[in-house]
Amino acid sequence: MNAKKINLVKIEEILASLGHFPSKISGDDVWFFNPFSEEKNSSFKISRSKNVWYLFSEGTGGGNIDFIMKYFNCTISEAIKWAFEQSFFSFHQREDNVSNLESKKYKIISVLDKISNKNLIEYLQKRKVFRQSEKLEEVHYEVENNKNEIKKFYGIAFKNNSENSFEISSPYWKGCLGKKDISLIKNNSKNVVVFEAFFDYLSFLELNLFEEKKSDYLILNSVSLLKKSFDFLAAYSNIYLLLDNDLAGDKCTRNIIEFFPEAKDIRVKVLGNFKDVNDLLINSI
Numbered sequence: 001m002n003a004k005k006i007n008l009v010k011i012e013e014i015l016a017s018l019g020h021f022p023s024k025i026s027g028d029d030v031w032f033f034n035p036f037s038e039e040k041n042s043s044f045k046i047s048r049s050k051n052v053w054y055l056f057s058e059g060t061g062g063g064n065i066d067f068i069m070k071y072f073n074c075t076i077s078e079a080i081k082w083a084f085e086q087s088f089f090s091f092h093q094r095e096d097n098v099s100n101l102e103s104k105k106y107k108i109i110s111v112l113d114k115i116s117n118k119n120l121i122e123y124l125q126k127r128k129v130f131r132q133s134e135k136l137e138e139v140h141y142e143v144e145n146n147k148n149e150i151k152k153f154y155g156i157a158f159k160n161n162s163e164n165s166f167e168i169s170s171p172y173w174k175g176c177l178g179k180k181d182i183s184l185i186k187n188n189s190k191n192v193v194v195f196e197a198f199f200d201y202l203s204f205l206e207l208n209l210f211e212e213k214k215s216d217y218l219i220l221n222s223v224s225l226l227k228k229s230f231d232f233l234a235a236y237s238n239i240y241l242l243l244d245n246d247l248a249g250d251k252c253t254r255n256i257i258e259f260f261p262e263a264k265d266i267r268v269k270v271l272g273n274f275k276d277v278n279d280l281l282i283n284s285i
């Protein structure tokens with residue numbers, strides 16, 4: 001993976017993955033509120049045809065790598081590493097996959113309470129969370145692609161807070177069926193543990209962490225949903241943050257602690273040098 005390939009990704013996808021959406025669209029120009037600060041003016045513009053950005057309030061701009069470096073205040077190698085780990089790269093996916101099913105025509109064929117597909121069972125076993133499979137469902141669905149062809153898919157389904165909406169994961173693709181949303185698992189506790197992905201939640205249970213503490217669990221499912229989580233987090237006395245050990249996780253953790261100063265970042269204690277909870281689990285067995 002190199003900077004040239006990363007700059008081929010639509011910068012709108014990168015912005016959306018970080019929770020930034022257009023405030024105005026005018027032909028080829030798409031305007032955003034400044035993603036680098038709390039500035040309330042639409043001073044950030046991208047050109048769709050050129051796939052570049054420009055921040056008028058600072059007189060700076062560039063391509064995707066320039067944006068990532070400025071956004072995370074990181075080096076070019078760190079920017080490339082972060083970009084490589086994200087799921088918005090179409091060249092990481094099979095040709096017939098669909099990256100955003102919220103805006104595509106899809107139909108759910110069946111939802112099974114028990115994971116029975118051999119490939120999905122092997123996938124969960126590889127991720128070391130098969131014993132937690134009772135918290136998951138198996139979904140079969142079909143999608144109409146841009147050529148009006150119907151393609152059939154299946155995957156692991158994890159319910160989010162929106163009606164008839166699932167976070168989907170398979171060996172070949174991860175995304176969402178329905179509306180993208182957080183997932184909140186309630187156990188009538190004043191403690192809550194926050195994760196980025198549902199595999200981290202399942203891994204946390206598998207490792208039997210926090211055995212002595214009864215907790216609720218909040219899974220962001222996307223860092224773009226961070227601010228939406230604040231309304232839920234406000235109800236808790238104790239907030240434990242177990243986000244990913246990377247640039248996006250660092251930024252999310254800082255943002256939560258800014259709003260909830262008593263929140264505790266427990267990544268160093270729990271993860272050490274591992275990337276996330278599932279990475280810890282896989283390397284602990």
